[in-house]
Amino acid sequence: NAGVTQTPKFRVLKTGQSMTLLCAQDMNHEYMYWYRQDPGMGLRLIHYSVGEGTTAKGEVPDGYNVSRLKKQNFLLGLESAAPSQTSVYFCASSPPTSGQETQYFGPGTRLLVL
Amino acid sequence: AQSVTQLDSQVPVFEEAPVELRCNYSSSVSVYLFWYVQYPNQGLQLLLKYLSGSTLVKGINGFEAEFNKSQTSFHLRKPSVHISDTAEYFCAVRNDYKLSFGAGTTVTVRA
Numbered sequence: 001n002a003g004v005t006q007t008p009k010f011r012v013l014k015t016g017q018s019m020t021l022l023c024a025q026d027m028n029h030e031y032m033y034w035y036r037q038d039p040g041m042g043l044r045l046i047h048y049s050v051g052e053g054t055t056a057k058g059e060v061p062d063g064y065n066v067s068r069l070k071k072q073n074f075l076l077g078l079e080s081a082a083p084s085q086t087s088v089y090f091c092a093s094s095p096p097t098s099g100q101e102t103q104y105f106g107p108g109t110r111l112l113v114l
Numbered sequence: 115a116q117s118v119t120q121l122d123s124q125v126p127v128f129e130e131a132p133v134e135l136r137c138n139y140s141s142s143v144s145v146y147l148f149w150y151v152q153y154p155n156q157g158l159q160l161l162l163k164y165l166s167g168s169t170l171v172k173g174i175n176g177f178e179a180e181f182n183k184s185q186t187s188f189h190l191r192k193p194s195v196h197i198s199d200t201a202e203y204f205c206a207v208r209n210d211y212k213l214s215f216g217a218g219t220t221v222t223v224r225a
Binding site (some may be wrong): 004030031033040041042044048050058078090092094096101102103105106107108 | 150
């Protein structure tokens, strides 16, 4: 199993450009999450999904959109990138079963917005 | 929503010395707590978790944590660190099926 994979690993954007980050998991997990990591702030939840076709806002959703068309994929979109969105983005997934609360993380995507 | 506070942002430690990373959580009826580790340029990896039962939880790589309900704490400890333990450590609490993370503690192990 590859676990959780993220594409791309690194990207540079100009202000106003758009892009999509792809997260894929091969563990048949129901729940998927997108976080951003900034120095001194830990990880903050952007959006999450509890199943195919469902999405919900997290702690810092502004400026981002998501889609979960397939169970194994969770896409994070930036419609008009801003320098404040320079960050490291992590995707995670977890099964819904009680007692299986562990989230499994991808390797991250480093995004620089100029 | 429940939250966690990591009391130390940076912890320098010598190799083979013990280390303790402090984490306090906001009180609640029931709480699920986690410690994750992030090695340089990698994603997060679960070290250990407390769901219920014994208050002393053992994790991977020789780490353990103690759940203390009266002090609302979940401190992480290792009796003897190695250079390879240099990493950032995150405490987290479960809210429904989401996690809320602390700001992180950077541990730097020196020879």
